[in-house]
Amino acid sequence: xxxVIVGGGLAGARTAERLRRGGFDGRVTLVGGEPHAAYDRPPxxxxxxxxxxxxxxxxxxxxxxxxxxxxxxxxTFLDTAGHRVVLDDGASLGYDKLVIATGVxxxxxxxxxxxxxxxxxxxxxxxLRAALRDAKRVxxxxxxVLGCEIAASARTLGRDVTIVELLDQPLGAVLGDxxxxxxxxxxxxxxxxxxxxxxxxxxxxxxxxxxRVVLADGTTLDADLVVVAAGAVPNTEWLAGSAVRVAxxxxxxxxxxxxxxxxFAAGDVARLPHPxxxxxxxxxxxxxxxxxxxxxxxxxxxxxxxxxPLTAMPYFWTxxxxxxxxxxxxxxxxDELTVIDGDLDGKFAAHYSRDGVLTGVITVGMAAAVAKxxxxxGTPL
Numbered sequence: 001x002x003x004v005i006v007g008g009g010l011a012g013a014r015t016a017e018r019l020r021r022g023g024f025d026g027r028v029t030l031v032g033g034e035p036h037a038a039y040d041r042p043p044x045x046x047x048x049x050x051x052x053x054x055x056x057x058x059x060x061x062x063x064x065x066x067x068x069x070x071x072x073x074x075x076t077f078l079d080t081a082g083h084r085v086v087l088d089d090g091a092s093l094g095y096d097k098l099v100i101a102t103g104v105x106x107x108x109x110x111x112x113x114x115x116x117x118x119x120x121x122x123x124x125x126x127x128l129r130a131a132l133r134d135a136k137r138v139x140x141x142x143x144x145v146l147g148c149e150i151a152a153s154a155r156t157l158g159r160d161v162t163i164v165e166l167l168d169q170p171l172g173a174v175l176g177d178x179x180x181x182x183x184x185x186x187x188x189x190x191x192x193x194x195x196x197x198x199x200x201x202x203x204x205x206x207x208x209x210x211x212r213v214v215l216a217d218g219t220t221l222d223a224d225l226v227v228v229a230a231g232a233v234p235n236t237e238w239l240a241g242s243a244v245r246v247a248x249x250x251x252x253x254x255x256x257x258x259x260x261x262x263x264f265a266a267g268d269v270a271r272l273p274h275p276x277x278x279x280x281x282x283x284x285x286x287x288x289x290x291x292x293x294x295x296x297x298x299x300x301x302x303x304x305x306x307x308x309p310l311t312a313m314p315y316f317w318t319x320x321x322x323x324x325x326x327x328x329x330x331x332x333x334x335d336e337l338t339v340i341d342g343d344l345d346g347k348f349a350a351h352y353s354r355d356g357v358l359t360g361v362i363t364v365g366m367a368a369a370v371a372k373x374x375x376x377x378g379t380p381l
Contacts, residue, residue, distance in 0.1 A: 001026045003300065004085055004093050006075045007101030008032015010041070010061065011267025011289040015099050017064040018297030028067050029093060031085070033102075035072040036122055037063060042286055044125040045149040046319055049132060050156050058122045075102070080243040080260040097300050100239070100250050100258070100265040101293070104232035104284060109141065110203050115210035116226045119150060128227065135159055135225035139213045141200050143170030145318045147229030148183060152320040154227075155192050162193040162221055164200055164213070176333040176352075179325075179362060182344050186323060195219070232284060234269045247271065249282040254309035256296040264300060266292040272310055276330040276359070276378065285316040313374060326370050329377045331360030341366060349373075356380050 003019060005012045008030055016028050032038070039058030048055055070087070077086040078098075085093045106118035117128045128150075132138070138154045140147045143165030155161045167173055169180025170187070184194045198215045203226065205211035213221040236246040243260035245251045249271035256264045256272065267289040271282040291312035299307040317326045331352035342348035347365030351358055351373060357380055361373040 001096045002094065003028050003097045003099065004095035005030045005099040005101055006085060007099075007103055007267065007269070008034060008036075008038055008069070008071065009101065009103050009267065009289070010038060010286065011103065011270075011293045012099070012101035013038035013061050013063070014290050014293035015101060015266055015297050016067045017062070018294050019300070020064045020066070022297055022301050024297075024301055025066075028064075029070060029095075030067050031070045031073060031075060031087070031093070033072070033074045034121060034123075037061070037069070037071070039122060040286075041120075044119055044122070045146055046153055048125045049129050049150070049153040054129075055126075075238045078239050078242040078244065078260075078263075080263065083262070095262075097262045098264070099296055099300070100244070100263065100269060101267045102235040102238070103268045104234050106228070107231045107233050109200075109228045109230060110210075110226070113203055113205070113208050113210050113226070115205075115224060116203070116228060118228050119146065120232070131225050132157055132159065137221075137223045138162070138225045138227065139164060139200075139221055139223040140227045140229055141213075142229035142231065143167070143172075143180075143184075143194070143196065144174070144229060144231070145171065145316070147227070148187070148320055149318060150227050150229060151187060151192055152190075155187070155190050156321070159225075160193075161187075161191075162195060162213075162223075163187065164198060164215065164221075165194070165196045166199050168196050170194065170196070173333055175327065175331065175362065176335065176337060178337050178344070179350075182364075183320065183325075186321060190321060232268070234282070236269065251280065255299045255307045256292060256310070257299065257307075264296040266296045274314075274330070275309075275311060276314060281330070283314055285314060287315045288312075313377065315370075323364050324367075325362060325364055326367060327360060327362045328370055328374055329358070329360030331362075335359050341369060 038061045074088045106120040137160045140151045169177045172180040234249045245259040250265040252272045254273045268284045271280045335352040335354045339350045349363045349366045349369035352360040
């Protein structure tokens, strides 16, 4: 049996590793769009940008034994009837079972402007690192996890930094306005100009070189570097015309299987039912990539009657300045927030609840509280 994994990032690499750990000794082919082996992305927005020495290589992930790797190519078409993946170099790969782990790409704005960057890949990280060395005034479009981490790194380097966020608070759509205000305050205390409730209308400059950012309210911000951190787009275009259903990601059942026979999906691109949420969710968390990879690898090797559903608890973290925010569960932005230890001006632990049921826990500087409440999520308060 030949298993083909399309996607050379964390989810793809972990799927290959789990297949081997699960006892599969057949042929595994891993197709990756980047020329590098699989590597960790979290350092790109932090250590890679701020460390003094130029990083020589990404932080590679451990590789499973006996995996065929096809690097630097992209899948362009999936022939589900013929069990075949077509690549952009003209080759095609036959498969018995397929894993889609193509992840997401950065949403791009203002293409064609010099001085505008995104951050998703190792190459992006090196380019942004070099640009930050020459920049004085940085505008970050987007106040999500990535945007806030980039802003913190730029400020750590001594740059003048402005965050422009469409919502009322940074990370408000994920953690609610109360925690969003905490994050905004941490940035403002370090001199970052946080502009919420507005959007970028256009860029100005000479010869398509950015010099100013014009906001929808008419405000003009001087800038010689703009970083677009306005979300990500699932890489599913190559699945058009196949039997795989997509809707803001690849639609899967609770076992990670898609609508096409013998085709599964894992990582950022996968949209699955989750016991912690209604309907389906697509999570762009480092831990979720590993969780769904383990799920898919196990279920590929299991008989249909022995397959197991996704039960792993969502978890993510973000490091900004000296603060580590850790979140477990799937809280909604409108869930009730209750501080259970410490206070929001320093170290704290708080839980989210909805209709009397615990939906999530967030901590800053209190990691032990995460483990304490892990087993209580989903239970009445």
